[in-house]
Amino acid sequence: MYEIVKIFKYVIENGIFVYSILIFSAYFIMSVISAFEIYRYMKKNSFIDYSTIISSPLSPSISIIAPAYNEGKTIIENIRSLLSIHYNNFEVIIINDGSKDDSMEKIITHYELEKINVPYNSFIETKPVRGIYKSKNKAYNKLVVIDKENGGKSDSLNAGINLCDKKYFAAVDVDCILEEDALLKMIKPFLEEPECRVIAAGGVIRIANSCKIEGGKIIEVNLSKKFLPRIQVIEYSRAFLMGRMAWSRLNGLLLISGAFGVFDREIALKSGGYDCKTVGEDMELIVRMRRYMIEHKLKYKVVYIPDPLCWTEVPETLKVLSRQRNRWTRGTIETLFKHKKLFFNKKYGNLGMLGHPYWLFFEWLAPIIEFLGIFYFILIAVMGHPNWPFFIVLLLFVYLFAVSFSVWALLFEELTFRKYRRKRDVVRLILTSFLEPVLYHPLNVWFALRGNFHYFIGKNLWGKMDRTGFTVNKET
Amino acid sequence: MQFHKWKYYVITTWLMFAFTFFVFSEEKQIDSIYAQDSSFKFNDTISLSKETKAHQEFLPLYITDSYYHDNEISHISFTDSFFLFYFKTSLLLKILILLILFFIISVVILFTIITLRRTFLAIKKKKEQKYIVKYSEIITDWIYEEQKDLNISFLKKELADKLCRDVFVKELLFLHSNLRGENKYRLYKLYEDLSLKTFAIKNLYSKYWHIVAKGLREIAQMNITVENKKIESLLNKKNIIIRTESRLAWIKLNPSDPFIFFNNPDVIITDWGLINTVAILKEYEIYPDFNQWLFNSNNNVVKYSLKMIGIFKQVEGIDNVIKLLDSLNEDIRKESIITLGKLENPEIILPLQKQFDKESTINKCEIIGALLPFSDISNLSLFKNALLNETDFNLRLFALKGLINLGDEGIKTLHSIEKNVDETTLKIIQFHINKK
Structure with missing residues (x-):
């Protein structure tokens, strides 16, 4: 012993x-x-002069995908932050993951959204999508909102990936604040690998x-x-x-x-x-x-x-x-x-x-x-x-x-x-x-x-x- | 969990000083032991009991009573104890003690560096700010007040200082990139009179890549062609930044032969390089005929040239681009299709239609994308078949858009096939039709 x-x-x-x-x-x-x-x-x-990317016809396209669940407190401010990113070829896709608060109503009212019919294919299986919205106001033409049933963060991100048709996508927590040049700096590594x-x-x-x-x-x-x-x-x-x-x-x-x-x-x-x-x-x-x-x-x-x-x-x-x-x-x-x-x-x-x-x-x-x-x-x-x-x-x-x-x-x-x-x-x-x-x-x-x-x-x-x-x- | 600020100061100050004191306490030097007992050496074994000897590896932090008695020492300091402990311990503990000392010293040094650096940077910034105001005034006066008599030799002496020179050159380059005509020339004249190009050229020979890259930028902007040979030697450097910067500098400085680096059979071009090249070519209006490199043995060069033909709409190369649809390399075929699409010339319709069935799904999408702008009725059967027979969602979507773009004929066809498509496509068709 x-x-x-x-x-x-x-x-x-x-x-x-x-x-x-x-x-x-x-x-x-x-x-x-x-x-x-x-x-x-x-x-x-x-x-490095990052503005070269902004002015270039060759800058790659990016979709910013941001799932939101009960983020009513900060959602308007957060979307504004995402829309003000410095980049020329991007869209912002917000996914309302069946929020129980007033997030969706707030977004619809503030960003003047209307329901649209766009091709949505489930490349990846997700919870049912209730509707896809775009703004009537041209100032927000880069914004797309998906309203879907609650399925969690991953499910929401997958819905965003299904909808976007850009070469790259940025997965972002909607409550995050991105630096203005975040996409410019982040996309550069994709461009410089020979x-x-x-x-x-x-x-x-x-x-x-x-x-x-x-x-x-x-x-x-x-x-x-x-x-x-x-x-x-x-x-x-x-x-x-x-x-x-x-x-x-x-x-x-x-x-x-x-x-x-x-x-x-x-x-x-x-x-x-x-x-x-x-x-x-x-x-x-x-x-x-x-x-x-x-x-x-x-x-x-x-x-x-x-x-x-x-x-x-x-x-x-x-x-x-x-x-x-x-x-x-x-x-x-x-x-x-x-x-x-x-x-x-x-x-x-x-x-x-x-x-x-x-x-x-x-x-x-x-x-x-x-x-x-x-x-x-x-x-x-x-x-x-x-x-x-x-x-x-x-x-x-x-x-x-x-x-x-x-x-x-x-x-x-x-x-x-x-x-x-x-x-x-x-x-x-x-x-x-x-x-x-x-x-x-x-x-x-x-x-x-x-x-x-x-x-x-x-x-x-x-x-x-x-x-x-x-x-x-x-x-x- | 919130602590008051003073508590941090008390705790951390205590920690730092306790360890410093622990090591450097001057209460009693270890020499005193030598002084009283010249025979004593650190490697000696102090008189220890049998039990203590068994634990020699990790001696306690005190010395045995017999040693005090034998050496008539009434008191031994903490420092002495520490050194005795240190020299009698195992190698492992010695290493640990040394590392502890290293960490204490490094934390103290880092703390000092971090805090002092702030002060240093603030001073530097203040100085820089002063120079910026001074030099921008000098440079502006030089540009706009031609009569002003500038003391070049005095300024030259002042610019021998690196900080002054850096600020001056930065200001000068900034204005140079924003001005045109006579003013731009006057700036160049000032740059030359002050012999600043000597420093830029010197940078090209630096052993640090980032300084070389900066030098390349400067000589390219100031149009200094004397170092062409040096730049040529950098064109295919392994370091990607030097490679990109030297190529950009070369293109700008040698507009008659801007793509000399294509002669290298292994040349690699990144998208980043491409974006910057397009910017330079547009800015300085350099438009070489990219047609000449379409059959280069290096596929990278071919793809690069195809992209350039598309961007600069060099329609004269259309026949060669069409020939490349027969390339064995799928990427080249894809790039050719995209380029043909960008050329927006009706000549491309027939070759692309013929190519459609031979291609992969991705290339098929590109073909439909290239054909979309043409509302040519001959595309109808291609779009229709793609919509009905292809399985890829994006491809079908493209075909659908193509049919809608064809106008009434396309819409009629959509109505006729409505019953044969799946639910999603039907929904899209109906939406598009209703929208129309």
């Missing part, structure tokens, strides 16, 4: 240790790659809580005074600037945020569109599109650009944050399990050998292993066997690694886009990064564990995201 306990102890301690070394090394390598990528991107685009087809592109998502909005545009970037949104600023900077840029370079990107991404419509259709059975539809679609390309032996790329192109509202309460993280965890598990064939499968290149295993070990399993580690330590402490000096050194190491990793991410932000203009905002962010490992990270681990639990007991709800609405400039 003693021998078994000894072996168990050996496996746990060494296993967690090796795992930690691997995860820290992975973070470090990715941040180095990201730094090079961001540097390259910044230099490359420092003298030897392979770019099937999807994503950009950095920024946090709009406390920012001032006017005419559907961000006019003043403010750092939220509330703790949770502020800490998520650091989290998002780290994820987008230090993680996804590296994955883009390695062509192993598994996720383009559902808040804003541009996709090749033909490939999305051929891959079967969004999966309505998963809550992680954004990640699942990318994986399926990539699989499609590899299985058909087609050269492709999924690209990420570090420009802050989209602003979104993040949870301000623990309850909403818990729901969101719970859903993200379940979405990750669903996608990883659904595409388990990729796991260390050479045929799928970096997707199979790097992307899938990384997500499995370091995104899905990380909170579980972390929890096991803490549980094991408590056990040892209760039994009176911990090596305290070692524990203190290790704890300090982990804490400081996390802090310095966050501060590096803030430096990346500082060297690139500097969206927070006030010096005190940056100082506050740095100081917040000291609290993140002790106050915010444990919560995230807990939410992820709950997500795992809910996934395995089959509790698979989307979870409501309560919006507070953006701070709209009173002068407007």
Whole structure:
């Protein structure tokens, strides 16, 4: 028995240790790659004139597809924001996903819509479409609204893909605020790849809580005074600037945020569109599109650009944050399990050998292993066997690694886009990064564990995201 | 969960200074141990009990009583304890401690960089703003007040400073791109008098690609042709940005032979390059005959030329484009069909009709798209058959539009086939008919 306990102890301690070394090394390598990528991107685009795309007869056509469910509070402002995008060849398709509030009435009245009869083919099966609307007012001729029965976000996006006939589509959360040049910047990677087809592109998502909005545009970037949104600023900077840029370079990107991404419509259709059975539809679609390309032996790329192109509202309460993280965890598990064939499968290149295993070990399993580690330590402490000096050194190491990793991410932000203009905002962010490992990270681990639990007991709800609405400039 | 600002300052200041103090505490130097016991070395084993020796790997943060007694030390500092602990620990702990120190130092340095950079940038911006006002005034005076006597040599000296030069060149290039005629020439004269082209040319030889690209932009805009050989050597560079910029510069500077890079059998042209080339060709009214490259051995060149023929409506190339409908490459056939459509010449109707049955669904869609603008009754049977026999939704939709475009004859045909189409198509037909 003693021998078994000894072996168990050996496996746990060494296993967690090796795992930690691997995860820290992975973070470090990715941040180095990201730094090079961001540097390259910044230099490359420092003298680019994006207006060339606007004035060109060759600019590709794009449909912006934005599903809306009970967004009555902000829908008018949000549509205005989408319509004011700087691009010459685009349309905006809003899908009212059977909202129970007055969203549809508001849109019809404000944008002077009338029901039209246009060819709608269900390339992808969706819930029944009640009607398709266009504006009588020529000022809104780029706007199309689909009114359909409730089927969820994926179902709505699929309805939008069915209707649009442009070469590319941008999937956008309707409550997001896009930068004016978002489409110009996002479409460029599709145009500059000489030897392979770019099937999807994503950009950095920024946090709009406390920012001032006017005419559907961000006019003043403010750092939220509330703790949770502020800490998520650091989290998002780290994820987008230090993680996804590296994955883009390695062509192993598994996720383009559902808040804003541009996709090749033909490939999305051929891959079967969004999966309505998963809550992680954004990640699942990318994986399926990539699989499609590899299985058909087609050269492709999924690209990420570090420009802050989209602003979104993040949870301000623990309850909403818990729901969101719970859903993200379940979405990750669903996608990883659904595409388990990729796991260390050479045929799928970096997707199979790097992307899938990384997500499995370091995104899905990380909170579980972390929890096991803490549980094991408590056990040892209760039994009176911990090596305290070692524990203190290790704890300090982990804490400081996390802090310095966050501060590096803030430096990346500082060297690139500097969206927070006030010096005190940056100082506050740095100081917040000291609290993140002790106050915010444990919560995230807990939410992820709950997500795992809910996934395995089959509790698979989307979870409501309560919006507070953006701070709209009173002068407007 | 909301915290007051002061709490952050207290907590983080505590964290940062606690660690700094931990390492650099001067309460008692480790030297004091040497001073009292010259035989002591860090690698020595301090007198330890048997039990403690068993745990030597992870020594506790204190020294045994016997060592105090033997060396007559009444008190040992935290720093001493730290160093003793460090030198007696395992390699792993040593690495971890070093990493901890690295993280502390890096956080302090990063914090300083981030905060100081803001100040530095604010100063730079203020300076830049000052120069912008100063130089835009100088340049405007130079353009509009010909009598003004500008001290070129003084300005030259001032522009030796990189920031001044960058601001000056930026202002000058901006005005240069927005002016025409004599004013434009005067700006060029100023640029030359100040020997600014030397710096632009120097940029072409930089080892940094982004500086080379900037240099290419500048010399293209200022029409500096002396470096043609250098530009030619960059035309097929591996770096896509240099490649694109050098090609654009070459086209602008050599309007008589703008597409010399087509001679490279492996030339690759991106859509981004294409968009920029079209913009340059239009801006400087350079219209080479793209017909000459339609039978190039490189398919990329052929597709590129086809696109250009379509954009610039070079109808004289129509026969060659029609010949390309027989190409074995499906992409070239597709591009030929699109180009023929853009040429909007009735000559294309018959060849496209003949081609229809040989093509893939995508190309069939393009053919109907190309035929749509012509209300030619000879297309009726093609549209009708496509609507009834093809399975692709988009293709049928195109055929339907084609029939409607044919006017009364088309509508009559639609009425006659109404019973043979599926529900969706019927709905569309009825909508279109009613709309008409």
